[in-house]
Amino acid sequence: MDYSQKLKYHFRPQRGWINDPNGLVYFDGYYHVFYQHAPDYEFPWHQPMHWGHARTKDFLNWEELPVALYPDRDYDSGGCWSGTATVRDGVLYLFYASIRTPADGGKKIQTVSVAYSKDGISFEKYAGKPVIDHYPADGGPDFRDPAVCCIDGKYYCVMASGNPETKTGRLLLYSSDDLFAWDYVGIMSEWQNCKYTECPSFMPIGDGALLTASVCPFEARHYFSVMFGKFENDKFTPEYQSETDKGPDQYAGQVFRDHKGRSILISWIPGWKYKGFAASDIGCMSVPREIKLCGGEITAYPIEEFWHLLKDEDNSVRRTKKGFIIERNGREPVIYEGEIRDLKILRDGYVVEVFINGGREVYTALL
Secondary structure, three states: OOOOOOOOOOOOOOOOEEEEEEEEEEEOOEEEEEEEEEOOOOOOOOOOOEEEEEEEOOOOOEEEEEEEEOOOOHHHOOEEEEEEEEEEOOEEEEEEEEEEOOOOOOOOEEEEEEEEEOOOOOOEEOOOOOOEOOOOOOOOOOEEEEEEEEEOOEEEEEEEEEEOOOOEEEEEEEEEOOOOOOEEEEEEEEEEOEEEEEEEEEEEEOOEEEEEEEEEEOOOOOEEEEEEEEEEOOEEEEEEEEEOEOOOOOEEEEEEEOOOOOEEEEEEEOOHHHEOOEOOOOOEEOOOEEEEEEOOEEEEEEOHHHHHHOEOOEOOEEEOOOEEEEEEOOEEEEEEEOOOOOEEEEEEOOEEEEEEOOOOEEEEEEO
16 A cells, blocks of 8 residues: 555645644635644654644645644643634634643643634734633543534533543533633533543534534543534533444544534544554545434535545445455454445545445544
């Protein structure tokens, strides 16, 4: 497998490390995708995280833009970690996890900071510094990845965290009237026997709401939880839940609503397990998938702009009597067994994304 080949349909920067998608938003005529980025290295943790930036009108043709956020303040000197974007009065706001290491060299301190822009390219950091400067008693030191949205004129921020005493991964809810002064509301959702959650998304959908998170159990592999439910009186009640992508090479999915009313998911396809296979990072973004609730089932299927690229078969996916097998270079194969009424495959070089029964199940893999 040639891991040096240029991908056609999966965005990645021309150079440097890429991980979590951040700040997905439609603003000023473009879709903007920010992402965790080490601009000077092909592997992480050699420099604090930045926010890389690209924009597109169709998710097929990309314009890579200058780095949006640098870790250049004392409160984010340890990195500008993941977060989301929101638009208010024609201004684009980025909410991110601002990380710093205390003077005694202890555990990183994780807070929430804000930057904003009128043109969507040059960003100024809020002079008030972190807008949420400490985790509440319901959380823990792992306290990051703010997900901000507006519902009925009120702003909400969902924080990913975990409580070491109860051993629960949690999503914690804050509210604000102005995006800068935040009040803690309480626990929004939680999972037992988990270290923490990461990379949530939260938004109104019709008369309900959509909530997602990457969940990290103690003794099992992480998974991506998608929940449709009711949000009333600052309380979220899930009614439908699913793990949309069960593939081995996906993490940190983020969902946003575009100007067409679509709930679009983009995930990170990690490259770090391939260190040594290639001279540079091979990680990338997934193709955009629309999240829908259809007849009580949650689906994740490529947006319309990608339908012409879907195939019924590919040599990387071998059909079997019980399902299919995806063979991978130097790694365990992906084996699926189950009823297949419809199978669509999107292949792009060393990346394959498989959509089963209209996106009721998805498998993403690096070959």
